[in-house]
Amino acid sequence: MTACADVIIIGSGVIGSSAAYYLAQKGRSVIVLEKNEVIGNGGSSRNGGGVRQSGRDKRELPFIMHAVKHIWPTLSEELGMDVEYYQKGNLRLGKNEDHARILTGLTNSASACGLDVSMISGEEARQICPYLSEEVTVASWCPTDGHANPMLTTLAYYKRARQLGVRFVSGDGVIGIRKLRGVARQVITESGAVYEGERIILAAGYESRAIAATCGIDVPMTRALLEVLVTEAQPPMFYQMLGTAMADFYGHQSTHGSFVFGGSSGFEDTNKDNGTPTASSITASCICRGIIKYFPILENAKIVRTWAGWIDQCADHVPVVSFVEEVPGLILACGFSGHGFGISPAMGLTLAEMAAQESTTIGIDALRYDRFKAKI
Amino acid sequence: MSRINDRSRPLGQFVPLPDDDRIICRCEEITKGEIRRAVHDGMFTLTEVRRYLRTGMGLCQGQTCARLVRDIVARELGVSPLELEAAASRAPMRPVEMKILANETKGAD
Numbered sequence: 001m002t003a004c005a006d007v008i009i010i011g012s013g014v015i016g017s018s019a020a021y022y023l024a025q026k027g028r029s030v031i032v033l034e035k036n037e038v039i040g041n042g043g044s045s046r047n048g049g050g051v052r053q054s055g056r057d058k059r060e061l062p063f064i065m066h067a068v069k070h071i072w073p074t075l076s077e078e079l080g081m082d083v084e085y086y087q088k089g090n091l092r093l094g095k096n097e098d099h100a101r102i103l104t105g106l107t108n109s110a111s112a113c114g115l116d117v118s119m120i121s122g123e124e125a126r127q128i129c130p131y132l133s134e135e136v137t138v139a140s141w142c143p144t145d146g147h148a149n150p151m152l153t154t155l156a157y158y159k160r161a162r163q164l165g166v167r168f169v170s171g172d173g174v175i176g177i178r179k180l181r182g183v184a185r186q187v188i189t190e191s192g193a194v195y196e197g198e199r200i201i202l203a204a205g206y207e208s209r210a211i212a213a214t215c216g217i218d219v220p221m222t223r224a225l226l227e228v229l230v231t232e233a234q235p236p237m238f239y240q241m242l243g244t245a246m247a248d249f250y251g252h253q254s255t256h257g258s259f260v261f262g263g264s265s266g267f268e269d270t271n272k273d274n275g276t277p278t279a280s281s282i283t284a285s286c287i288c289r290g291i292i293k294y295f296p297i298l299e300n301a302k303i304v305r306t307w308a309g310w311i312d313q314c315a316d317h318v319p320v321v322s323f324v325e326e327v328p329g330l331i332l333a334c335g336f337s338g339h340g341f342g343i344s345p346a347m348g349l350t351l352a353e354m355a356a357q358e359s360t361t362i363g364i365d366a367l368r369y370d371r372f373k374a375k376i
Numbered sequence: 377m378s379r380i381n382d383r384s385r386p387l388g389q390f391v392p393l394p395d396d397d398r399i400i401c402r403c404e405e406i407t408k409g410e411i412r413r414a415v416h417d418g419m420f421t422l423t424e425v426r427r428y429l430r431t432g433m434g435l436c437q438g439q440t441c442a443r444l445v446r447d448i449v450a451r452e453l454g455v456s457p458l459e460l461e462a463a464a465s466r467a468p469m470r471p472v473e474m475k476i477l478a479n480e481t482k483g484a485d
Binding site: 037038039041045151152155158159162167168169170171172191231232233256279281284285288289291292298299300301302303304305306307 | 381421430461
């Protein structure tokens with residue numbers, strides 16, 4: 001079987017699906033190829049839902065700030081589906097002098113990039129979120145941050161793109177990209193199908209590395225595990241995005257009422273790897289201990305499920321979104337390092353502009369694939 | 377083994393049924409009609425339906441409705457229910473209070 005489109009997108013996550021949507025809006029034909037049986041089953045459905053500008057690398061800030069200002073507030077209306085976006089601010093909490101130092105450092109660097117973020121006292125934090133324990137003595141506060149539902153956002157982009165005529169094929173993994181006359185043109189799948197396009201966007205998370213290797217390109221990244229727990233529905237309490245100076249946990253209350261908290265045990269690098277992202281037995285307990293210190297009111301909330309996911313962790317924790325000089329026709333979009341969800345609307349827009357050969361609204365030079373240099 | 381799924385294949389028109397307002401997922405109060413509509417919106421797997429509608433995401437975590445949802449989705453897709461992979465079961469088996477889960481000390485209350 002051969003199938004042609006203007007653009008072939010590898011990966012149906014929130015990056016690939018949003019790029020497909022914005023390309024379809026431009027009238028381009030698009031085929032999205034997904035290895036998994038399920039749309040967006042990688043990091044796009046397995047993250048904390050943060051739409052956060054504070055704490056971001058300055059190379060990513062223009063994307064997340066653009067998304068927060070111009071896309072997120074109206075995304076539900078645009079896609080015809082509630083993506084549960086809340087812009088109620090981000091509190092990053094601390095309990096001692098060390099924490100205060102870490103938070104001040106993050107706040108100063110974000111302020112220098114033009115972001116409205118400030119240090120506040122424990123009392124001020126409790127005025128914003130009255131459920132915080134007395135142990136909280138300091139916090140950073142970014143009022144324009146927020147969160148959304150990653151699963152719904154991914155599926156909303158997918159659904160809308162599909163309605164606009166984008167063809168999605170799942171359950172057929174890409175095994176390689178083939179050049180014709182020096183230009184990346186064909187995408188080959190496990191079933192032997194060949195898809196052909198003028199442009200190929202590679203947005204397959206960690207798996208992008210092996211696929212890029214088939215045309216001689218390497219993106220330096222590893223795979224990191226994150227784990228999340230979900231509580232039963234609680235009465236509406238607060239809608240700020242939460243984190244801590246020591247990253248003990250992060251999370252928020254969802255529209256449904258459940259709290260979604262992510263965290264780690266510290267053993268992620270050495271946990272047994274059985275080939276699927278698996279929640280370990282010690283992590284949920286560890287996250288609970290972290291949460292209860294900050295939110296004692298939640299100690300009786302019941303955990304209904306836990307899950308894990310993999311992050312495509314780039315060498316410098318910043319994504320690679322780039323044309324490739326050696327492989328014309330190929331566009332890399334991977335290594336999102338756990339920051340892909342919040343910036344996904346701006347990334348989809350940017351990738352669509354790149355694939356349509358337009359100048360990009362947001363500069364992409366800082367995210368180039370050849371930025372990695374040896375330390376000496 | 378994964379099954380190749382072309383999500384542009386025609387499913388036919390969505391035809392309303394008299395029992396579309398019957399509640400299937402009781403925890404989250406999701407009806408048969410909503411589940412059938414989700415399939416037409418492109419949710420071809422049980423995992424996607426779950427993320428889209430919250431079927432099986434409530435207190436019972438799908439222990440009551442999972443098979444019912446599977447049968448409805450299968451019928452809408454025109455496939456055998458056996459062809460649909462169940463959505464992943466998640467720990468813990470029963471809801472557990474945070475303070476219980478947090479406590480790993482032997483012999484503690």
